[in-house]
Amino acid sequence: MLVLKSWLLAALVAGAVPALPQDSISSVVKRGIEYTVFNHAATGATLEIVANSGICETTPGVNQYSGYLSVGEDMNMFFWFFESRYEPHTAPLTAWFNGGPGCSSMIGLFQEHGPCHFVDNETTPSINPYSWNTHSNMLYIDQPIGVGFSYGNDPVNSTVTAAPFVWKLLQAFYAHFPEYESREFNLFTESYGGHYGPEFAHYIQQQNAAIATGSVIGEPINLVSLGINNGWFDSSIQEKSYITYALENPYRPLINASAAAKYTHDYETICAPALQNCSTLTTADACRTAADTCADIIEDPILSTGDWNVYDIRRPADDPFPPETYVDYLRDEAVMKAIGARSSYVECPDEPYVKFAETGDLSRSLLSTLSTVIQSGLQVLIWAGDADWICNWVGVHDVANAVEFPGQKAFQHTPLQPYEVDGVPRGMVKSVGNFSFLRVFEAGHEVPYYQPKTALQVFGQIIRGEGVYST
Template sequence: MRLCNQLVSAGLALSSFSFASPVTNKEAPKDKRSFVERDGNNVTVFEHAATGAKLEFVTNSGICETTLGVNQYSGYLSVGTNMNMWFWFFEARTNPTTAPLSTWFNGGPGCSSMIGLFQENGPCHFVNGASEPSLNPYSFNEVANMLYVDQPIGTGFSYGTDDVTSTVTAAPYVWTFLQAFYAQFPQYENRNFGIFTESYGGHYGPEFADYFESQNAAIAKGTVTGEKIDLIALGINNGWYDPTLQYKAYIDFSYNNTYKAIITAAQHTTFTNTYNSKCVPALNKCISSGSNANCESADNTCYNDIEGPLSETASEGGAAAYDFDVYDIREPSNDPYPPETYSTYLLQPSVTSAIGAKATYTECPDAPYEKFASTGDDSRSFLSQLSTVIQSGIQVVVWAGDADWICNWFGGLAAANAVTYAGSSAFNAAPLEPYTVNGTEGGTFKTVDNFSFLRVFGAGHEVPYYQPAVALQVFRQTMGQEALSST
């Protein structure tokens, strides 16, 4: 979910962690594992010597995943002093000892990955607003061992001190988390690994993947101590990749989508002129200077002149001819969809106790978002990182529900066409072809080499909620290192 800095290098960001120095004697630092009882739960405490991180988690809470024999773990990773990052891990329902491992990150910035777990692709979901969850037959753990992470600190169930101010400064914390996770669960080392994300994940996904690859190279050189992350797949649905392209897409999509025109032809012309005269120069100043102040100013300028007026309803004096939900233009703004049943469920003391949560659940708190806003992170493009990841040979899919406005498919396609890799020319020239699931058309797509784009029909911002069969097929193919193909 998009509620909608580059200046710190990866090396500097890592300075907040204390990695173990080479040991010259026989007494290397050792990991420690203990067990405590807390709120009636048996809690495993694992201290990772290499990073100083600590994992505390509950095993098989009985919440959400109730498939017989499928294990789950939920709890916290401490990535620094008073920095407690929430995770929830589910084994694959089939062949967990050989299935790949994938992470899921929701966007925001500052929105919980429990959105994805309960509303989109997790082992359970709330059907028609039910008060209790039921098993989701289209869960991504049908294919892979799934790890849902609330980051940065302060998001969802995570709590404590939040030092993350940008996408770039978020990446080392996530890498550290995975290092400690591998140490506690060594059976998942050397598994094929995927990153799936959405919305602000158009920033997170490319940067996290690029950072993991750079750490792998440093590990191979011996300059960093750690476990290689065998990244083979990156999937981003309805992502926010490049503001210059996607602010323009707000205008074009508002006028020319397949559901309903939100603005008139005359308004389209007016907004386009404003975009060119105000938004683009502000973004160019951000790009050329890279300064937090200029990027924050660009964010404010483009929101105030483009995104804000377009997304306001007619009754509020905005430019929109219709009242609409920015996450699904088919719905009114006062009736956002899908329903928020899951968040009420996660506030129940019996549930939070069972899963080992120590904080009150907050879906999209303001504090993490404001830290990103202060560095103008929203106004920074991550197409360069996305291009680098594709160039490395990792299987990448960029997909989008075509009823979403906030990160609409016009902008997603424009970003995909702007990627640079060996197949760029062929990709740009390729038409969109029907994408089918068991003979039923679910969208249109194109693929060249290891890069695919997919428009999903009849889906809002959270694609797996609206089109679960399409989403699971996309996930299965991408995690299988296959280009998208119809079935």
């Protein structure tokens, strides 16, 4: 049923505005799965939901919902929602997005911080005591369409074109679950989330402003924090960090000094000018060329130097780590039916990635958008596990120092200080105002997998608006 705001109800009574179409609830059976169907009149979206599947979250009394948002003709975006284990009726709401571009958020759910995880390559999940729904109601979203369990037509070919579909899903979610409308909302992501996070947050803020002026009909989203671990934000900064990290990381050198000097020269004379050309021309061709050029002269040569994993340099290149036993679990027909999944699970399909690559999205900087979001006063955390090469902490730290906001100079001159969890050093941190950077020790690309207790502490501190501090 449509929930009318008091001002709108008064206007309707007075005859000042026409009656709006009504939301509706029904049921449908598709592929042997029965869904509750919620039609959201304002956006034209349809939510098809199954409740309390008993999969993953087995804590008594904790509700979960999963299913699809249809955002257009044969456009089906999968989501999975878990109530908070504690005080779900007052806890905030957090949305999680994995990166890629084009990787499923089931990675974050099952490998990192969801209610269940797979221990020591077990084939069935067990309860995760460090799940982020300890502190928040959690919403995991497979986007763009074609990723994970999402399926159908995929019009998304860039970070900017992805944002409206995410907003549309959140609008439909709020309409069906109005108890979350006024809650504080947090956006957390990783990897290509260095693109997703700033743009999605900025788009939400823009829509909020448009709703306030009446130019857009919708629910304002009470966005209070943004967290991005091991993110890809700005190629000009982070391509160079591939060289620095390969030489100076805390675990083992991947290249020697003479190789680093050669790569640095190639970066300055070939890669950086190509990236500048992308920034100046902003065309797909220029930005594709920049990505290909830097891969050819920086990334690929460094990758060929030895047997090491780009997501955790301490491990061999072909080591499937973290373990991916959850993939087979999600492809089990019984599990799929229970959670309402109608498409076979695909973790990181090629097609969505290719679409982003073809528009040059990979080389487009999100630093300016990140700066704008931080300037808005949003609580922002950029953090990184220090065993990751692909989005390494050196480059992420350099990005943090390049953010333009009133506290930039103070931030740049603030030294990193030890970050402790229960008195044990787990990283190095610095903060100025609403902006924090954290390096996490002994962690690869997926920080919450390697350091779950640390990640849970950090997550809780940020969504409560406390900043990042040792315990």
